[in-house]
């Protein structure tokens with residue numbers, strides 16, 4: 001049995017804590033050494049018993065937590081170690097009250113390391129549907145699957161990375177590069193997951209915009225000699241208006257958990273950055289749930305508790321170390337006064353309140369009926385320690401009819417980028433499908449660990465945000481099936497390098513050549529073809545560009561289908577007239593083939609692009625850091641572009657509201673929000689209704705004092721390892737292995753120590769705290785959601801086909817702000833020829849505000865505010881000035 005040495009834990013506690021600098025600076029604050037600096041925020045806010053939407057959960061949590069001993073509370077907060085139980089993360093249990101340890105399982109597109117579960121479309125494809133209804137449904141079905149497997153906390157959805165640079169390896173796990181759209185998708189998905197009865201986890205909070213250097217040990221594995229993880233240096237305004245924005249929506253919607261991220265923000269680690277967790281998330285945004293560390297993202301003990309971390313995952317300092325920053329060290333830290341009892345009470349309250357909020361009860365926790373670590377029926381429950389051999393997989397099939405949703409969501413999230421008339425297909429005479437991306441992986445769809453390869457059709461990216469496929473319908477299968485039903489001739493060549501055979505097929509008369517190509521990316525621990533998570537370029541993989549160019553140089557009816565994780569550079573071939581259609585099919589999940597067939601044959605309406613398709617990689621104006629730039633210290637990535645990412649950057653270079661400026665080399669090829677439909681639509685009759693505005697009141701007053709729920713003994717002998725429990729190797733426990741702990745290293749004044757010597761000022765202050773002006777309720781000051789205007793426009797189908805249309809509303813905030821930002825959208829379904837729909841969108845105070853770093857509040861500036869309505873970010877036929 002081992003317990004982390006107290007001295008070591010306290011030394012680690014001191015690492016990385018931030019100290020005082022003046023608040024309200026516009027740019028990134030700097031330290032003495034010139035590096036970016038994160039201002040401190042202490043103490044960590046405790047739960048508010050009256051937070052709207054949490055009252056009932058609070059009461060239930062209070063009743064439960066009040067019964068707990070200190071080690072039992074600690075057990076809720078600390079994972080039992082990597083592979084020490086069935087799930088990817090497992091908290092400790094409370095056997096006395098019949099509570100098994102909470103089960104945390106990935107992830108954002110369905111269940112990872114499981115079986116008989118669905119593989120939903122990736123976030124970016126879900127996003128491209130622009131459908132609140134489908135986002136909610138996707139969340140509900142994922143939540144239902146998790147619940148039926150016995151999972152308590154699903155580790156998704158994601159909106160970090162947001163997609164600062166298109167090469168970011170995990171951009172596809174999220175929904176869109178736009179914070180407004182991403183926030184709505186994050187919130188709808190979270191609500192759906194929680195309606196399914198499990199806690200949703202919005203992640204990764206925040207600034208985890210690249211895989212390179214996100215964790216220094218991983219980076220060292222790739223040969224980069226660095227001692228600390230990368231720092232995303234982000235100013236306060238950009239944090240609020242861009243990267244934190246979606247999380248505010250999820251908090252407002254009641255998300256139960258938030259996962260803090262690996263990398264540093266302004267040189268303070270994501271899971272101990274008091275400004276981000278205490279200051280913005282818990283105080284300003286009023287988050288009432290719990291903050292969970294990403295796996296091995298915790299770098300200190302008491303300092304992380306003080307900075308607002310509530311749950312340590314997977315609980316050990318590094319995988320299988322057998323040591324923990326928390327566990328016994330947290331017990332000891334409370335006993336010796338380093339961490340106040342109210343902080344541990346608050347951690348336990350937040351975890352249990354989230355649990356109760358989604359309808360779970362301790363008495364009816366389902367059994368966990370699968371193991372992440374083996375597909376065998378029998379195996380070890382504690383896989384790391386090889387203990388307790390029993391049945392671990394029960395093969396519980398949770399897919400239901402979810403394939404129907406997946407097919408619909410994948411089709412509606414495909415984007416028709418170009419169509420000069422070849423689509424929709426109508427019983428074509430001869431269909432030739434070309435490209436490896438149309439076929440299966442010869443080794444099977446699940447053959448690569450966490451999908452870390454690019455063999456056959458690409459249906460999801462790689463990493464922890466993936467699922468085991470229950471099946472994968474390939475494009476070749478579905479298109480062949482359709483061709484057969486239509487009486488079309490059909491041939492496929494599922495290889496990119498069979499040029500002679502390909503030429504022989506695609507040079508025949510009457511051929512419709514459908515070329516498939518892909519570009520993949522994923523999480524940093526897997527390197528696929530030199531892509532260490534992040535993409536190393538924006539070109540198609542496996543000579544996909546050459547395949548498209550070669551085929552389209554011969555075949556006058558070449559249709560291109562792209563399965564990509566984000567934008568690729570289409571510049572060299574998109575305007576070739578022989579390319580009669582381009583479809584971005586994103587990451588469709590298990591129903592890939594059926595979904596693309598539904599789009600190519602016009603059975604379903606497509607979506608709109610949730611990112612910009614630029615002409616060159618450089619045209620995005622942002623890129624990742626691929627080489628360390630600070631010696632062996634933390635690489636420094638300055639987010640110097642501020643809020644100008646993706647379309648905000650392109651618009652600044654080349655403003656246009658009348659569609660693409662053909663001769664403008666700064667204009668994108670296909671803009672954010674763009675996508676063709678099966679018809680044409682006219683936008684008329686813009687109307688603006690003004691609502692009575694109650695003046696915006698900054699929140700004031702004080703919180704309650706930190707509640708302490710129960711007493712604890714300071715007698716260390718009460719916390720020693722119980723004699724009636726068998727110690728399991730590497731398992732993390734809340735108990736000490738000795739009662740003669742080194743009190744000299746504690747906060748005992750007898751030894752001249754105080755908590756303040758290793759924790760920042762106010763960290764342990766449990767007295768009532770002032771409320772900040774932008775705070776007030778989950779999501780922030782409730783008046784931010786006051787509706788100031790309602791905008792409406794008439795959308796008429798002027799073509800001859802029924803189709804969905806996705807009107808979008810943008811707002812110009814004036815001054816130095818982006819030319820326009822998205823502030824409304826709706827997917828209007830099945831509009832018949834000649835039919836009109838009225839699109840309406842509410843504009844809230846938040847929608848018109850900018851973050852003012854001086855007053856630390858949202859303000860509507862004096863600059864003119866203008867609204868635009870149209871079908872994409874650059875095709876906006878209607879506009880009007882808002883009378884403020």
Ligand code: NOJ
Pocket residue numbers: 088106107155203294295464465
């Ligand atoms: C690390 C990933 O960053 C995170 O998204 C995931 O939930 C955890 N690993 C657990 O697998």
